[in-house]
Amino acid sequence: MPMEHKNTEVWYRLDLSAIVYPTLQRRDFSSVYRLSVVLKEEIDPEMMQQAVDLVMPRFPTYKAAIRKGVFWRYLEPNNRPGPFVQPDVKNPCQPMHFKGNNRYLVRFYYYGGRIALEAHHSLGDGTGGMCLLMTVTAQYLQLKERVHIRPEGFVLDPGSKPDPEELEDAYMRYANARVCPPRPQEKTYRVRGTKEPFYTLNIVDGIMSVSQVMQAAKRYQATITEYLNAVLIAAMLQKQEQEHRRRQLPVKIAMPVNLRRFFPSKTLRNFITMIYPGVDPRLGEYTFPEIVRQVQHYMRYHLDEKQLRGDITTNAATQRHPLIRVVPLFIKDFVVRQFYTKVQDKNSSAGLTNMGALQVPDSMTPYIERFDIYMGQPFSSRTNCAIISYGDVLTINFASSIIEADVERYFFRRLVRDGIHVKIESNRSQEE
Amino acid sequence: MxxxxxxxxxxxxxxxxxxxxxxxxxxxxxxxxxxxxSPYPEEKGTVESVRRKDLGILTTSILGATAVSCGILNLLVFTGAPWSLTVIGACLLLWVMMIPLVIYSRQSVYLSLLLDGVATGLYLFILSFLTADRSWLWGLGIPIVILVTVLAELLTICIRHLPSSFLTNALYVVSVIGLLCLGLELLIDRYVSGNIALSWSAVVLTVVGVVDVLLITVLSRRRLRNEGRRRLHF
Structure with a gap:
């Protein structure tokens, strides 16, 4: 919720998730995610800049700079010039320094027909970012193609005032379970690979038909998310087996869940929690249908309003604790970083997010080809996988900072074996 | 296609x-x-570099101003003894210690420790001008500074290059504390009486030895480690 001082200057507390991301900031790492839309026509950068300038004031928590207080960081409105539209680069999701880029924590890129938005996770999650990207895209199309686009779904009206609910920390509204269930803490398999040089992010995009993936998933009586999760787990298991480790470890996938599905909120800030579907190869060899079943049971058990409420309450309990609140920020930073590096980051072998099927206003449909989503640079050497679909196009975007593409290879080969036609795009090998 | x-x-x-x-x-x-x-551009992007020198400039100017003004006061007003040397030395020592924090964050940790040791030695050297007998400097002060610097470097090498976990780090720290106590007693004995005889440091070394054996045993037995974790979790 925005806080007002006597001089009416507004500032925002960081939400529960956003508190963690700035503490993980390193010279070579920021929690930056990327969303992009591919239009059928080439982008006009000047008009795109106009669209960005018109839309940004509608998103006060994105037109913001992050600042350090004594006990917590906070967001304050940023009235410096920008953010400026720039040509896209081969190595996206670069670190985002808080004092660089005129203190903006968003970047806008264009390349061919693509409009890309990169945002620091401390501002908001994929849903909030998608609202910003879609509103900019709608505004751009209104300027360029002179079409009228009615604000609906992810497209907001740039002329309207932000709803206070859009700026709220929704976690605090729903963190009211009477018990705090323990966090999962288990060391999991980590991909061993050769680290790429500084600032290199390897991307492999798989483009396929939604109906073909759905057909394959139906063969295992699973949803698309369950099926793709199982494929990623199978790929990681195969990779672990090929490494001939002395001691095998469980393979778990960190999967963000959009809490808006369970707890009504219009917030554009972070409102996600993590679940960790996976299998433990020490219990025996799993066939693929068994992995699917395991994922299915796990997800259906954990994707429940009560379970998620407990999870949010556990996370919020730390932030609410009066003793923790009065600890100076630099000590909190140190402790959170240690906890994340030693425990949280080891909880999962890879990340997978599914943004689901995107709906756009009808008047935008003729101009849009597809959407892409990247979870960004992983904190440690591993692979992150993000899925999004639009119409009948499903895009699976892998981002990693290691040279080897074994997980991606096993993943896509499994899809091909299941009868799915996959088209691959990548920044890994292209004609110089 | x-x-x-x-x-x-x-x-x-x-x-x-x-x-x-x-x-x-x-x-x-x-x-x-x-x-x-290509669906991806060929140009690689670079991250905008950010000036983080403000705190460095502020620290340098505050410490510099303090040292200079005390020096002037000592020269012109309170001229009895060279008391400003203590302040000037302290400012210099603080500035050297602040280099990796606010001036040049990429400075190697080994070089930082070495510079800290040199600066502390220099400070003791400055302080020796305020005392009548300067034998303590070379007999005790500088050897202790060298001992502490070498042990700090050794500890850093162990933590950074040997297997690192909470227990191994505890092992390194406890061992270094033992060595430090031993070294201190040897240096103090040599300076005070000229005879080297272990007394209190032998007690510390015994305790350190017991703790080290305990840590090594726990480190080598997974079951013990898990048991400890279970019983001591908070």
Whole structure:
């Protein structure tokens, strides 16, 4: 919720998730995610800049700079010039320094027909970012193609005032379970690979038909998310087996869940929690249908309003604790970083997010080809996988900072074996 | 349109090899194909560098101003003894210690520790001008500074280059504390009486030895470690 001082200057507390991301900031790492839309026509950068300038004031928590207080960081409105539209680069999701880029924590890129938005996770999650990207895209199309686009779904009206609910920390509204269930803490398999040089992010995009993936998933009586999760787990298991480790470890996938599905909120800030579907190869060899079943049971058990409420309450309990609140920020930073590096980051072998099927206003449909989503640079050497679909196009975007593409290879080969036609795009090998 | 013969996936026209298995893309029908525009730009981006020198400038100017003004006061007003040397030395010592924090954050930790040791030695040297007898400097002060610097460097090497966990770090720290106590007693004995005889440091060394054996045993037995974790979790 925005806080007002006597001089009416507004500032925002960081939400529960956003508190963690700035503490993980390193010279070579920021929690930056990327969303992009591919239009059928080439982008006009000047008009795109106009669209960005018109839309940004509608998103006060994105037109913001992050600042350090004594006990917590906070967001304050940023009235410096920008953010400026720039040509896209081969190595996206670069670190985002808080004092660089005129203190903006968003970047806008264009390349061919693509409009890309990169945002620091401390501002908001994929849903909030998608609202910003879609509103900019709608505004751009209104300027360029002179079409009228009615604000609906992810497209907001740039002329309207932000709803206070859009700026709220929704976690605090729903963190009211009477018990705090323990966090999962288990060391999991980590991909061993050769680290790429500084600032290199390897991307492999798989483009396929939604109906073909759905057909394959139906063969295992699973949803698309369950099926793709199982494929990623199978790929990681195969990779672990090929490494001939002395001691095998469980393979778990960190999967963000959009809490808006369970707890009504219009917030554009972070409102996600993590679940960790996976299998433990020490219990025996799993066939693929068994992995699917395991994922299915796990997800259906954990994707429940009560379970998620407990999870949010556990996370919020730390932030609410009066003793923790009065600890100076630099000590909190140190402790959170240690906890994340030693425990949280080891909880999962890879990340997978599914943004689901995107709906756009009808008047935008003729101009849009597809959407892409990247979870960004992983904190440690591993692979992150993000899925999004639009119409009948499903895009699976892998981002990693290691040279080897074994997980991606096993993943896509499994899809091909299941009868799915996959088209691959990548920044890994292209004609110089 | 080309497919990877190994992976069975269709490859984008701009790809020269399959990004999944590195198999080169050769389409016999399109040997002289037109280069297709890649979905990714070829230009690499760089991160904007940020000036973080404000705190460094502030620290340098405050410490510099304190040292200079005390020096002037000592020269012109309170001229009895060279008391400003203590302040000037302290400012210099603080400034050297602040270098990796606010001035040059990429400075090697080993160099930082070495510079800290040199600065402390220099400070003691300055202080020795205020005392009548300067034998303590070379007999006790400088050897202790050298001992502490060497042990700090050794501890850093262990933590950074040997296997690192909470227990191993505890092992390194406890061992270094033992060595420090031993070294201190030897240096003090040599300076005070000229005879080297272990007394209190022998007690510390015994305790350190017991703790080290305990830590090594726990480190080498997974079951013990897990048991400890279970019983001591908070």
């Amino acid at each position: 080309s497919y990877c013969v190994n992976c069975g996936v269709e490859l984008d026209g701009a790809l020269t090899e399959c990004p999944l298995c590195n198999t080169p893309v050769i389409n016999p029908r399109e040997l002289s194909r037109q280069k297709k525009q």
